[in-house]
Amino acid sequence: MAAATQNQAFVTLTTNDAYAKGALVLGCSLKQQGTTRKLVVLSTPQVSDAMRKALETVFDEVLTVDVLDSGDSAHLTLMKRPELGVTLTKLHCWSLTQYSKCVFMDADTLVLANIDDLFEREELSAAPDPGWPDCFNSGVFVYQPSAETYSQLLQLAAEQGSFDDSLFVGGHGLVDEQMTVLEVSHSEAPAGRHPRAGSPLFGASAKVVHFLGRVKPWNYTYDPQTKSVKSVSHDTPVTHPELLGLWWGLFTTSIAPLLQTFGLTHGPGSYLSVEQVSGAVSHLSLGESPTAPQPFVSSEERKERWEQGQADYLGVDSFDNIQRKLDTYLQ
Template identity: 40%
Template sequence: KTLEKNFDEVILVEELNSNDIEHLRLLSRPELGITFTKINCWLLEQYSKCVFLDSDCFVLREIDDLFEREEFSAAHDAGWPDCFNSGVFVYRPSKETFRKLMLFASEKDASFDGGDQGLLNEFFSNWRSSDISRHLPFIYNVTSNAFYSYLPAVTRFRNEIRLIHFAGSLKPWHLTYNPQNEQLSGNLDGQSDIQRDFLLSWWRIMYQRVWPQLSIFNESHLLGSFNSTSLSNSERFEVGSIEHLRAWATGHIEYTVR
C-alpha cells in the first residue's frame, strides 16, 4: 500500500532464478541468481520506453534526459569497461524481446557471471561496438567500486554525479543509523569519506521521507539509533524470509542482517 501511494503503478512479477551456482561462485555473489527477475521489465508494453534502475540505485539529480536515449543504452562497468553495468539501462518494452531473452537464458552458459549482467551483456553483445550514443556517461551509474579504483575522478566529478549505484555486497540498509547525531555504524572499513557521505544521504532520505510512511511502526522506533537491539541472536532471520518480514511487521527492526 505504501508503494502504491508513491508510484503510479505497482506490478508483482514472478521471480526468475538462474540457479547457476558455478558462475555465481566465481563472482562470490550467490544471491545474484534471482536478478534474472528483471527480465520481466520487457513485458511493460503499456510504455513505449523505460529506464530500468536496480533497487540499490540512489538518484541524486535529474535523469529524465535518459529517455532521449535508445535501446539498448547503458554505462560501462567499472570492473570490465567492455561490458555495461546492468543496474541502469534504457530499453523498449517488447514481449518479443522478453520471449527471446527467456529462450536465450535457458541455454547453457547464457550468463558468464550467473546473474543478469552476464546474461544481458551476452544478449546485447553488440553494445560495445554499437553507436556511441548508447554508451551512457558514467555519471548516470557510478558504481561503488569506483570509490576504490579511481577516487580522484570521483572527487573531481562529484558535483556532476546523477546517480550512485551501491553495487557490491554492502548496501545502505546493512548499516545502522542514529538520527540524533547522524552517525552510521556497521561494516564501514575501507569506505572513503565521499562514499560515507552518499550512504549518509541515503539514510537521511530514508529517515525523513520513507520512515514516516511506514505506519506499522510507532514513534518509539524513531528514538535513538535504528539497530537490532530488539532482537536476540536467536531471533535474527534471513532478509526477505517470512520470519524476517513478520519481525519487521511487529516492530522488531533488523537493519544489519545480511
C-alpha cells in the same frame, strides 16, 4: 504531463522487504528531483503485504512477478555473488508493453539530479561494468518493452545463463558528461572512476549513485541526531559516508515515517531515537542493565543476513540464544 511522456516509466525491482526499502528511497529521490515519468516497481511474492502497501504510496504501479533464477552457479561463484541468481527476475521489465520506453534502475541506486533526459537514449543504453568493462552493468539501463525481446531474453537466459549480453552487442554508453553513474562499493576503491578510462574522481557531476556489492545502505545503522552512519560489524567498514548519509537522510525524513504508518520496522538498517532509548530506560527496574529495544526482523530478512555473513552475533543470533533454541527442540 505531456502526452509523449505519459507512456514512459522508471522501473525497479524488489524481491524482499529489505530491497523494498531501497526501492522506496529510489522512488522518493526520483520524485524529489522532479521526474515527469511514471514510477513502476516489480515485486515478487516474497514482499510482505504491508510493504506492498507502502510501495503503492510512492509508485504509480506495483506489479507482482515471479522469481526467475539463472542457475548459473559457475559465473556467480566466480564473482563471489551467489545471491545474484535471482537478478534475472528483472527480465520481466521487458514485458511492460503498456510503456513505449523505460529506464530500469536497481533498488540500490539513488538519484541526485533529474535524469528524465535518459528517455532520449536508444535501447540498450547502459554503463560499463566496473569489474567487467567489456560487459554492461544492469543497474541502470534504458530499454524498450517488447514481447518479442522478452521472449528472446528468456530463451537466451535458459540456454546461456546470466552472464551473456550478446542480444545487445553494440549498445550505447551512459557514462559521459551528461549522465554519470557513480558506482560505489565498500570493497572497491577509489569509487567514482570511469569504468573504462580510469579517469579521476568525478563524483561532483554524478546524477546517480549505485551502491554495488553485498552490503547495502540499509545494512548499516544510522544516528539521526549526529547524522552519522555506523557499521554493524567489523567486516563491513563504513566507506563513502557522505553518499550513505544522503541515502539515510532521505530514508529518515520520508521512508521511516511511512513504514511506521503501515506497522513496519526499520529492519537491519535501523536506528533508535532519543525518545525510544529514554522510554526503554524509564521502564528498567533497579539493578537492571539498560538495553535498547531491538527492532523486529522478519525471518526472510534474518535469512538474508545470515547468507550475507551478517548474523547478529551479539543479539538474537548469539550463541546463548541459539543453544537455548536447540535445547527447546531437544526437549
